Amino acid sequence: MISVYINNVKVNVEEGTTILNSAKAAGVKIPTLCHLESQSPKGACRVCMVEVEGARSLMASCTAPVSDGMKIFTNSGKVRDARKFVVELLISEHCGDCKTCERNEDCELQKLAFELGVKDIRFEGEKIESLIDDSTPALYRDSGKCIKCRRCVTVCNEVQGVGSISPQGRGFDSLIGPAFQQNLDEVPCVQCGQCAAVCPVGAIVEKDHVSGVWEVLDNKEKFVVVQTAPAIRAALGECFGYEPGTLVTGKMVTALRQLGFNRVFDTNFTADLTILEEGTELLMRLKKALVDKENVAIPQFTSCSPGWIKYAEYFYPDYLDNISTCKSPQQMFGAVAKTYYAQKIGKKPEEIIVVSVMPCTAKKYEAQRPEMNDSGVQDVDFVLTTRELGRMIKQAGIDFKSLPDDKMDSPLGLSSGAADIFANTGGVMEAAVRTAYEIVTGREVPLDNLHLKAVSGLEGIKKASLKIEGTKPEWSFLEGVELKVGVAHGLSNARGIIDLMKKGEVFHFIEIMTCPGGCIGGGGQPRFTTDEVREKRMHAIYLEDEGKQLRKSHDNPEIAQIYKEFLKEPLSHLSHKLLHTHYISRLN
C-alpha cells in the first residue's frame, strides 16, 4: 500500500492503482467519457485530467498510476478549465441536436457540458460527417454523434470477443466502425447491443420499435398481446428513478394495461416451457450417448440468447449440433400465442400482434430471423427494449411510481421462480437442474433453497457438478453419473469455455449468455450498467424467485395445461414444429 493525497486528503491504495481509481477510493468523482470499469484504460477522451504537484502538465487520471506521496488536485481552476475546454472541442465537431436526440437527458456529453458550465458554443468548426448505418434489425449508428471514446470498441473486442468495430482512418476523418466503412450487416456483428449500452452519446442506439407499437395499439382491429422478459421487472424501475434492483413487476403489468395492450403475458411462462423442452432434450441426448451408444453432440449448449446463437454461427459452426434446438423463450411465446392461445380465443394467427419487452437488442434481430414464423406469420412482431418501454410509459403520461400492482393474464402469464432466474447468469442452468434432477430421481434436487450457488455470480466462467443418485428405473443409466455443468456470460467467456472443452475438460450441459451478468446486463437495459448495478438486479431476481410458491418449471399448472390440451408432451411432433429451430453456419 502507498499513500497519496487527493485534494489534500490522504488515501492508501495498492501500488499501480490509477489516479482515477484512487480518487474513487477517496470518494472523489472524476468525470470520464471513455473509461469502463474492469477494462484497460484508453485515455481517449481527455476529460479526466487532473493536476499533479510537480508534474509538467495535466495528466489523464484513467491511465496514470499513482506513486507514493503523490499530491493530486482534481478541482483546481486549471483542471476545470481544461475539462471544459475538452468538452467544448468535442461539442464543436459533434453533429447532432440535443432536442431531437434519442439520448436527450440520458447523454453523458450533454450532462457533462452542463456540469462543467458550458454556456455557449465558442468554437464553430467543421462537423463530423453523419453517416447512418441502419442495416441491421437491432442497431442504428450515426457517425456524426460519435465522440470516438472507443467504449464500443472495448466491449465489442475485449468483453465480447467479436471485434466487428474498430477505429478506422486517422485524425478528424477517423470513424469507429467495421472495416472499410462496411455496414454492420456485412460483418460478424451479433447485435448484442453492448455497444449501445456503453455509448456515452447517441452514436449507437437500438432500432426504434416504439412508433410501430403505438400504431398497432391505436388500431382497434388488432389484438395486441405483450410478453415481458424476466430481466425487465428488476430494471424498468430505473427509468423512473428507482434504485437498481427494485422489483416493479406489479406496476409494470398495470402500466402495460394502461398503454392499451389487450393481454399482458409473461415470457416467464415460456421460460418454464423451455426448461421442460430443453431439460428433456438434454436427458434424451444423454440417453442416446450412454444407452444407445449413438454419436450425439454433448455437451448441450443453451439457446436462449440470440447473440450467442449468432456468435456460434459465425465463429463456432462446428458446434451448432451442440446447441439445444429449443427456440428462445421469446420465440416460443410468439409461436404459442399465435397458435395455442389464438385457438383458445377464436382468432387466426394473423389477427394477433405479439409485442415483446426485452432487455436485449439482439431479440429484435432474432424476431426477424426468417425461420421464426412457425405460426404461419412472423411469430413476434415487435421487440421493445426496457428503455423503449420506459419511454412509452412516459409518453403516455403514466405516473409509474403511483401505479397499483396488478397480475399477468392467464393462460400465458403464470410462471415459476425458475423462470425468473433466467434473467441472471447461471439461472437457466439452475432452473434446468431443478427440473431435470426431479424428472430423473423423482425427488427435489438437494440444494440449499434450490440454488446452485456455484454457477451464480459475476465470475466469467463457472462450473459445478452434481452426482445423480437414486434414479427412477427408466433413468437408471444415469445412476451415479456426475453431471458436469458450465456457465459462461460475456462472449469472450463463451470462447473461454469452448477452449476448456478443446483442452479436454468434460461438460454435459453449458449455459451461455451473451451479455455480462446475463439478461439483467443486456444491451437494452437502462443505462448505466456497472457491476454494482448487475449485482443489485441479480439480487432482486433471486428475491422474485424465492418469493414464489412455485419454484420449479414442471410445477407450473399452466405448463401442465398446455401439454395436456395442445403440445401433448415435451419434444412431441407439435413441440418440434413450434418450439424448436435450427441454426446455420455463417462462416464465409
Add this chain to the structure above:
Amino acid sequence: MDTIGKENELKKCACDNSFDEDQLYDQLDDIIEQHTNNPGALIPVLQSAQNLFGYLPEAALKRISFKLNKPYSEVAGVVGFYSYFSTVPKGKYTIRVCLGTACYVRGGKDVLKAFSDELEIAVGETTRNNKFSLEVGRCFGACGLAPVIMVNDEVFQRVKPSKVSEILNSFE
C-alpha cells in the same frame, strides 16, 4: 474475432502480371507463419504483404486477419491509419509530388493539380491503364531543387505545371 477465412474466395488479380497468384498466397502464408505468436506481428506482415502483392488485396487482408487471429476491423483500421498502405493496385509508375514546405511554397500544389488534370485521377488513384499512380510526398530532402517530384526512384527538379505532359510522355 471477425476473422473469417475466405480460403476459397481469393480474388483474381486484375493486373496483368505474370505471377501465379496461388504462389503469392503461399508466400504470404510463409510470412505470416514466421510471425505467429508475435504480438506485434501485424504491421511487419502488412508491409511484407504489400511488397509481395504491390498493394493489399482484400483477400490477403482477410487471410492475415484470420491467421493472426486479429479482428478484420482492426486490420483495416491499421491499414487505413498509415498512408504507406494501399488497398488499391498501384500503376507501373508511382508519381509522388512533394508538398513539403519548400516545394509547397514554390508551387508544388500547382504541379500536383497539373498531374491530376493531365492523368484525370485524384491523389491515391491509378489510371485505368494501370500505368500511373498519383501520390503526395512529404519532403525528399532536395529542397534546393523545389518543387520536386519522384517517378518511382527517379527525381525531377524545378518542375513546372507546363512540363508535366513532357515528363509523362517520357515513360513508356
